[in-house]
Amino acid sequence: MHNFNYVAAKSVSEAIAEVTQQDNRQFVAGGTNVIDLMKYFISNPDVLVDVNGLNEQSPVKVQHDGSVQLSAFATNADTAYHPVIETRYPLLSKAILAGASAQIRNMATNGGNLLQRTRCYYFYDINTPCNKREPGTGCSAIRGYNRTMAIMGTSEHCIAVFPSDMCVALAALGAVVQTTGPHGSRSLLFADFHRLPGDSPEKDNNLLTGELITGIDLPAEGFADYYAYLKLRDRNSYAFALVSVAAAFKLEEGLISEARIALGGVAHKPWRVPEAETFLQGKPAILESFAAAADIVLQGAKTFEFNSFKPELAKRAIIRCCKMALQPETQLPGAQPSA
Numbered sequence: 043m044h045n046f047n048y049v050a051a052k053s054v055s056e057a058i059a060e061v062t063q064q065d066n067r068q069f070v071a072g073g074t075n076v077i078d079l080m081k082y083f084i085s086n087p088d089v090l091v092d093v094n095g096l097n098e099q100s101p102v103k104v105q106h107d108g109s110v111q112l113s114a115f116a117t118n119a120d121t122a123y124h125p126v127i128e129t130r131y132p133l134l135s136k137a138i139l140a141g142a143s144a145q146i147r148n149m150a151t152n153g154g155n156l157l158q159r160t161r162c163y164y165f166y167d168i169n170t171p172c173n174k175r176e177p178g179t180g181c182s183a184i185r186g187y188n189r190t191m192a193i194m195g196t197s198e199h200c201i202a203v204f205p206s207d208m209c210v211a212l213a214a215l216g217a218v219v220q221t222t223g224p225h226g227s228r229s230l231l232f233a234d235f236h237r238l239p240g241d242s243p244e245k246d247n248n249l250l251t252g253e254l255i256t257g258i259d260l261p262a263e264g265f266a267d268y269y270a271y272l273k274l275r276d277r278n279s280y281a282f283a284l285v286s287v288a289a290a291f292k293l294e295e296g297l298i299s300e301a302r303i304a305l306g307g308v309a310h311k312p313w314r315v316p317e318a319e320t321f322l323q324g325k326p327a328i329l330e331s332f333a334a335a336a337d338i339v340l341q342g343a344k345t346f347e348f349n350s351f352k353p354e355l356a357k358r359a360i361i362r363c364c365k366m367a368l369q370p371e372t373q374l375p376g377a378q379p380s381a
Contacts, residue, residue, distance in 0.1 A: 044086035052095055054222050054254060060091045062224055062252035069093050069254060071115060072149040074142070075158040082166055084159075084175055093254065097151075102126045108262035111220070114153030114255040118208065119144070121152055131264040133290055136271040136373065137211035143280045153255035156209060156219065156235065159246060160202035160310075161282055163187065173199045174243045181243075189348040190284060193356070194309040196344055200243030204236060204311050205282045211271060213312035214288040214304035217260055223253035236311035243310070265290030265302065270366035270373060273306075274359055283307035285356045287363035291327065298322045298331070303339060303364070308356055315339045327368055329361060336360035 051057035061067045067089040070076050079085035093115060101116030102124045110130070112121055121127055122138035142150065164170045164182040171180035183191050183201050191201040209232075217232040236247050249255075268291040275281040286306035292299045301322040305313040318338035325331040336357040343353040366373060 043080050044083065046080075046087055047089045048092065049089060050092045050095055054096060054256060057091050057093050057096065058222065058224055058252050058254055060089070061254075064088075067091060071151040071154050072117065073154075074146050074150045075154065079159065083168055084166065105259075110260045110262075110264075112152050112258040112260065114151065114220075114257050116152055118142075118147040118150045118152065118155060122147065130266055131211075131215065131260060132266055132370065133264070133269040133271055133288055134208070134211040134215065134260070136269075137207045137286075137288060140271060140273045140286070141207035152208070152258055155206055156212075156255060156258075157247065157249075158204075158206055161205045162191070162202040165202060174202055174239075177242070177244045184346065187348055188346040190282070190307070191346060191349055192309050193343045193345055193349060193352045194305075194313050194340070195238040195311070196309075197239045197241070197243070199241060200239035200310065201346065202239070202243070202310060203307055204246075204309065205307075206312070207271075207273060207283065207286060207306060209236070210286055210304050210306035210312045211288045212258065212260075213314050214290055214302040215260055215264065216302075217258050219255060220257035220259060221249065221253045222256050223250050225250070227256075229259075232312075233314065239310050246310075263292075265292065267370070268293060268367045269370055270363045272359055272363040272366060274355065285352065285359045287356075287359045289360070289363040289367045291322075291364075291367055293327060293368075296326060298325050298327050301335070303335065303360060305339065305356060305360070308343075308352065313339070315341075327364075329365065332361045332364040333357070335364075 049060050068087045070090040071093050097115035099113050101113050101120040103111045118138050122135045127135050164172050170182045173181050192203045219230045219235050271288050273283045273286040283306050288304045290302040301319040318335040322335050
């Protein structure tokens with residue numbers, strides 16, 4: 043591991059001043075991804091600026107308009123088990139608890155979850171070409187072993203996927219990311235926070251230099267009545283998704299009045315297609331409606347040698363997750379769906 047210095051920031055302004063003082067400095071909180079990257083010599087910061095000391099506010103704060111703000115410095119575990127999240131945003135709680143392990147969730151922070159980097163095999167192997175790790179060297183995954191790679195929003199420069207579970211739910215809920223940087227504070231719609239690879243796969247998101255995530259806002263509507271999170275993976279725990287789906291609905295007399303569908307494991311960012319959600323408005327909540335919406339979500343899917351199974355897997359996952367959302371109680375351990 044590269045030698046580095048360490049600074050513990052006592053305020054947001056101090057943290058930003060420290061990280062922008064010179065090049066090759068970065069923030070660290072739980073460190074569950076940052077330290078991995080350093081161990082593999084993918085990231086070699088000269089200074090780590092610790093922002094754990096900024097975790098003074100409640101993990102969850104209910105605003106006057108009914109919306110909720112998550113502290114960026116709170117842990118995933120404290121967020122998932124918070125009564126407000128469990129009651130009003132159960133989709134988010136389920137998605138968080140589907141990710142990583144209990145030990146990692148106890149350390150990983152909400153802001154850090156948004157910033158985790160891909161788990162592409164070639165990204166982590168510094169002896170192979172990777173445009174995300176070293177721009178201009180090529181993408182080994184395109185002609186390599188690409189079973190877990192993206193099928194949506196890819197480019198000739200990168201087909202890696204974004205690994206977060208939490209972010210799939212945040213995308214479905216329409217969250218807003220709050221940041222503070224050298225030039226002040228700003229709000230970013232969640233759909234605009236992460237980037238597709240395009241010609242610059244090394245850029246995972248649209249944060250500016252020195253910007254720090256300070257909060258994540260959730261709209262007042264949490265879809266607490268009809269929701270589901272489905273994660274399909276190679277083993278039942280501590281594995282990244284081949285495909286994951288967050289689905290949520292509002293129903294009126296058996297018809298869908300509002301729908302949310304977001305996918306993980308298929309793109310460089312959580313994948314949400316508003317046209318599919320609009321299509322479902324006014325439709326009956328039946329399998330045929332969900333299948334048609336899935337086709338819209340997956341339009342333009344591009345597969346590679348070893349992941350040609352993914353579009354069909356994703357379609358079936360969307361249909362299954364939407365059906366699960368109609369009976370959220372069946373997602374409890376040991377529960378069985380009704381006939």
